Amino acid sequence: MKEIAAKPQPLTLPWGLLLALLAGLAIILLPEQAGLPIAGQRMLAILAFAVIVWISEAVSYEVSAIMILALMAFLLGNAPSLADPDKLIGTKDALSIALGGFANSALALVAAALFIAAAMSQTGLDKRIALLTLSKVGASTHRVLFGAIVVTILLSFIVPSATARVACVVPIMMGVIAAFGVDKRSAFAGGIMILVAQATSIWNVGIQTSAAQNLLTAGFMQKLLGQSVTWTDWLIAGAPWSVLMSAVLYWVILRVMPPETERIEGGKEAVRKALSELGPMTGNERKLLAIVLTLLGFWATEGKLHAFDTASTTLVGLAALLMPGLGVMSWKQAQPRIPWGTVIVFGVGISLGGAVLATGAGTWLAKLLVANLGMEGLSPFWVFAVLGAFLIVIHLGFASATALTSAMLPIMIALLLQLGGDINPLGMSMLLGYVVSFGFLLPINAPQNMVCIGTETFDARQFLRTGIWLTLIGYGLMLVFALTWWRWLGWM
Numbered sequence: 001m002k003e004i005a006a007k008p009q010p011l012t013l014p015w016g017l018l019l020a021l022l023a024g025l026a027i028i029l030l031p032e033q034a035g036l037p038i039a040g041q042r043m044l045a046i047l048a049f050a051v052i053v054w055i056s057e058a059v060s061y062e063v064s065a066i067m068i069l070a071l072m073a074f075l076l077g078n079a080p081s082l083a084d085p086d087k088l089i090g091t092k093d094a095l096s097i098a099l100g101g102f103a104n105s106a107l108a109l110v111a112a113a114l115f116i117a118a119a120m121s122q123t124g125l126d127k128r129i130a131l132l133t134l135s136k137v138g139a140s141t142h143r144v145l146f147g148a149i150v151v152t153i154l155l156s157f158i159v160p161s162a163t164a165r166v167a168c169v170v171p172i173m174m175g176v177i178a179a180f181g182v183d184k185r186s187a188f189a190g191g192i193m194i195l196v197a198q199a200t201s202i203w204n205v206g207i208q209t210s211a212a213q214n215l216l217t218a219g220f221m222q223k224l225l226g227q228s229v230t231w232t233d234w235l236i237a238g239a240p241w242s243v244l245m246s247a248v249l250y251w252v253i254l255r256v257m258p259p260e261t262e263r264i265e266g267g268k269e270a271v272r273k274a275l276s277e278l279g280p281m282t283g284n285e286r287k288l289l290a291i292v293l294t295l296l297g298f299w300a301t302e303g304k305l306h307a308f309d310t311a312s313t314t315l316v317g318l319a320a321l322l323m324p325g326l327g328v329m330s331w332k333q334a335q336p337r338i339p340w341g342t343v344i345v346f347g348v349g350i351s352l353g354g355a356v357l358a359t360g361a362g363t364w365l366a367k368l369l370v371a372n373l374g375m376e377g378l379s380p381f382w383v384f385a386v387l388g389a390f391l392i393v394i395h396l397g398f399a400s401a402t403a404l405t406s407a408m409l410p411i412m413i414a415l416l417l418q419l420g421g422d423i424n425p426l427g428m429s430m431l432l433g434y435v436v437s438f439g440f441l442l443p444i445n446a447p448q449n450m451v452c453i454g455t456e457t458f459d460a461r462q463f464l465r466t467g468i469w470l471t472l473i474g475y476g477l478m479l480v481f482a483l484t485w486w487r488w489l490g491w492m
Contacts, residue, residue, distance in 0.1 A: 016056025040361035062341035072098035101350030106219025113160035118337035141259035179270030190458030191257035206242030208234035217433035231299035349406030362414035427491030
């Protein structure tokens with residue numbers, strides 16, 4: 001019998017990818033715009049492509065990063081040079097522009113931070129700190145909720161990855177829920193998981209090294225403004241807001257998802273049992289703790305006791321982590337624990353933002369926005385209020401704060417530079433970087449939200465009910481800080 005040949009499968013593209021390609025092509029085919037170089041117009045096409053792909057999640061972020069590199073190499077390469085319009089940029093020089101983000105110090109910091117997070121997981125130090133903290137709180141449901149917030153805060157300082165922090169805390173809290181003997185669909189269980197996700201987003205604001213989008217913001221500041229914000233300056237400005245919002249979160253959870261009972265026996269003992277099962281602190285845990293505390297000391301004293309930047313000191317810490325004899329893990333152990341795709345996406349994100357400004361696209365778009373939105377002459381406060389609200393709304397379409405930062409912050413910086421006046425571009429960029437972490441409304445708006453909803457302890461509607469409160473109060477509190485604290489610090 002003859003084998004029946006399989007029918008060829010039709011070539012199909014995800015709708016998001018097709019839409020992104022069509023949008024990019026449409027922008028390329030538009031008539032030349034006054035004041036916008038051809039290279040700038042093509043960068044706007046690439047930016048539109050990136051935004052649509054990221055919003056639709058038509059392909060993974062890693063794949064989209066490779067696509068963006070290819071588009072930049074060929075679309076920019078065949079565009080007239082800004083310095084000499086009679087010559088093309090050329091694919092070689094265009095690719096150099098596309099890879100420029102990989103030379104940014106912020107990328108080194110991100111990579112080093114991922115290694116530290118891997119070391120935490122490898123040694124179990126993050127789990128020990130979480131369990132030790134929870135063992136100190138009482139058995140009441142209110143105390144457990146408070147303990148979960150404290151755990152999140154502590155880990156925010158020493159685990160420089162939001163997803164890694166949540167991945168550590170979630171199994172522990174699920175163990176607590178199981179020990180309490182309550183249904184995982186109870187208000188208590190759902191409240192704990194929502195609290196962990198939202199507290200992580202809140203403290204992504206307060207600590208520069210707690211989230212990739214913060215490091216990306218710092219990278220854009222350095223690349224586009226030629227200035228940077230120290231770890232301590234970021235903390236002083238952002239941590240008070242995070243502290244107040246932690247209290248708000250506690251209140252919101254108790255209001256929206258009040259626990260079914262005040263006290264459930266067995267939870268504290270279960271935590272202590274899990275802690276005892278870990279045994280005494282290992283030598284690797286002690287070494288890692290010493291390295292992390294030393295790094296915290298260097299980060300906190302940058303620009304005051306020494307001139308070493310955060311990225312450089314973190315790289316020294318990374319070298320210590322991997323050093324034979326002194327370190328806590330080998331390269332072989334670390335390699336599978338590192339999300340290398342994140343490093344690629346991060347580098348391409350910086351390249352994308354830098355190219356948008358370098359080709360004149362950012363400046364042209366900023367002028368257009370200023371002219372059409374009536375922002376000329378607005379005070380720094382109202383500029384922040386308008387741009388902050390815009391970022392909160394547009395975040396609804398993004399599943400990654402890093403992607404949102406890559407797409408929007410360079411344009412925001414160009415707009416700030418265009419407005420000039422009393423605006424402090426460095427300070428305003430940092431404050432807008434705070435707003436990028438507002439992933440409070442939908443589970444899809446942040447990876448930590450997706451990790452928590454994966455426990456099936458709550459649904460999207462319950463998450464939204466808490467998120468609306470946090471978004472409105474958080475935005476209002478930022479406006480208050482813009483009028484007071486941040487103005488007094490000189491950032492407004």
